[in-house]
Amino acid sequence: MAKISNETIKKLADLLDKIVILKGWAEKFDGIAFKVVLNFINNRFGDKIPDNLNTAIDGIVDSVEKEDYKAAETQFAELMAQLIKTPLIDGTEEEVEAYKTIIAGIDGLVRSFLEKREKES
Numbered sequence: 001m002a003k004i005s006n007e008t009i010k011k012l013a014d015l016l017d018k019i020v021i022l023k024g025w026a027e028k029f030d031g032i033a034f035k036v037v038l039n040f041i042n043n044r045f046g047d048k049i050p051d052n053l054n055t056a057i058d059g060i061v062d063s064v065e066k067e068d069y070k071a072a073e074t075q076f077a078e079l080m081a082q083l084i085k086t087p088l089i090d091g092t093e094e095e096v097e098a099y100k101t102i103i104a105g106i107d108g109l110v111r112s113f114l115e116k117r118e119k120e121s
Helices: 006-019 026-048 050-064 069-083 093-120
Strands: none
Touching: 006 026, 006 050, 050 069, 069 093
């Protein structure tokens, strides 16, 4: 069991800072706030994170940072399949594909929201 690395927390905070755009003075501090919150959660619960989960999180964050969203989608789907016992398809390729479909749907919603927000700015 190990905590998430400081490097991964910094990358996650930076990614969240890019996604979440606040108005006014709050925008200058949201990246710092994300890092503080992530560090707090990590310090509080990080010792309960299995090492293989840390490795998976690092891989997903690295893929997103490199904008390799297909790799991140696959890694996240495999992680979800590993963590969630899915009735009837547990441990099969269909389970991973089901999670990929869910992730693609969420991705589409987020991208649509961000594009709409950009047009409004």
